[in-house]
Amino acid sequence: MTDKAATELPLQGYRVLDLSRILAGPYCTMILGDQGAEIIKVERPGSGDDTRTWGPPFSGGESAYYICCNRNKKSIVIDLKKPEGLDLVRELVAVSDVFVENFTPGLTKKFGLDYETLRKINPKLVYASITAYGQDGPYRDRPGYDMVLSAVGGLMYITGEQDGNPCKVGVAITDVLTGVYASGAITSALLWRERSGKGQHLDISLLDAQVSGLANIASNYLVAGKEAQRWGTAHESIIPYQVFQAKDRPIAIAVANQKLWVNFCKVVGHEDWMNDPRFESNPKRVENREVLLPLIHELFAQKTCDEWMELLVGAAIPCGPVNNMEHLFADPQVIHRNMIAEVPHPTIGTLKLTGIPIKYSETPGSIRRHPPLLGEHTDEVLTGALELTPDKIEELKAKGAIAQG
Numbered sequence: 001m002t003d004k005a006a007t008e009l010p011l012q013g014y015r016v017l018d019l020s021r022i023l024a025g026p027y028c029t030m031i032l033g034d035q036g037a038e039i040i041k042v043e044r045p046g047s048g049d050d051t052r053t054w055g056p057p058f059s060g061g062e063s064a065y066y067i068c069c070n071r072n073k074k075s076i077v078i079d080l081k082k083p084e085g086l087d088l089v090r091e092l093v094a095v096s097d098v099f100v101e102n103f104t105p106g107l108t109k110k111f112g113l114d115y116e117t118l119r120k121i122n123p124k125l126v127y128a129s130i131t132a133y134g135q136d137g138p139y140r141d142r143p144g145y146d147m148v149l150s151a152v153g154g155l156m157y158i159t160g161e162q163d164g165n166p167c168k169v170g171v172a173i174t175d176v177l178t179g180v181y182a183s184g185a186i187t188s189a190l191l192w193r194e195r196s197g198k199g200q201h202l203d204i205s206l207l208d209a210q211v212s213g214l215a216n217i218a219s220n221y222l223v224a225g226k227e228a229q230r231w232g233t234a235h236e237s238i239i240p241y242q243v244f245q246a247k248d249r250p251i252a253i254a255v256a257n258q259k260l261w262v263n264f265c266k267v268v269g270h271e272d273w274m275n276d277p278r279f280e281s282n283p284k285r286v287e288n289r290e291v292l293l294p295l296i297h298e299l300f301a302q303k304t305c306d307e308w309m310e311l312l313v314g315a316a317i318p319c320g321p322v323n324n325m326e327h328l329f330a331d332p333q334v335i336h337r338n339m340i341a342e343v344p345h346p347t348i349g350t351l352k353l354t355g356i357p358i359k360y361s362e363t364p365g366s367i368r369r370h371p372p373l374l375g376e377h378t379d380e381v382l383t384g385a386l387e388l389t390p391d392k393i394e395e396l397k398a399k400g401a402i403a404q405g
Contacts, residue, residue: 009036010363014190015385016098017089018042018073019113021049023146023172024206025102025130026069027179032098032186033072034356034365040096040381041073041372042089045403048077048374060347067371069179071343071353074369074377077403080111084401091386093118093125098186102130105140115201125199126189130182134205144206146172153210154228158217161232178209239285239292240264243322244300250322251305253312258282263315268299345370375404 014037018029033039043049055063079085093099101108108114115127132144147168150156160167182204189200220226235241243250255264265273273279278288285292305321312319329340338355345351356365382388396402
């Protein structure tokens, strides 16, 4: 795909200077890039973003982890330890709309890249700080990664089997959630800037995002003082609402209201359960979960997943197989929804990525650029955004302030 597609995208014409790394920040800026923003990813010399080395697997010299969240970006290598490098960043700030960073609080001030300094260069700048615990508070200076914040933020405590140990979610969901929050916050700040003419500082933390993401579990405690516990795939307040093992592989069932329960009883051949005083209402089913669930487990082991799917889908009961990656990316709905995308890549050839999840009716997102090689666009950005001459660029390279890769 080409940049021509960006002319119809909602964030076309906005420039984002991205000094973030790993997942939360890059995931945020990838979303902005999918919506048409020009993303300039500033990386350190030699190694670049930490995730470039987070493998295996690798393909064409690039890690799959780095690839997952860095499409639609330009990579430029700048050494922030060189005065000339910091000057370049400040010059780019002057011609940018958004600045994204995920340094430990206080570190940007040492570099002269803090919000108060940069707002003097560009008063309309939307400056987003993504940190573990936020810009203030007793944990302000603590470093943190997704796994740690999922523990501190309560998610790990509620994840895992009922009689098992706390378990992390299979993907860095705290980072992803924070990145989604951050992209929405930046877009909102740009909208407000259109009305007010002012930029602002966005203080976004993994802890805050994770606490917010606890949703009904947090509400149970805050409203009713009810402590959370682990339920595996089961639900504390709805039955049956969990994974059952079919003859060949697991299947997830969500019987979330009484009408569905009636249909479910008919499908599994137990209409007697409909009037059984132990199971006739959801509160009764919750009360007697230790009686009912073994009966359902026994039933589901008698047919294959596909056999159950045919029966359950026919009765309009929400259900689905527990897909591994092979099954997921062969799923006809996933394919139909364009959730597998392809883009040319200079070292890999044809690169497969997950598609864009939001379907806009008038301004559909697009994947216009492969995840960039380290420093791939250094010359392009400095020539285009700052109008530096080739001689000046060579001078900066000689001083070690920038690099092509």
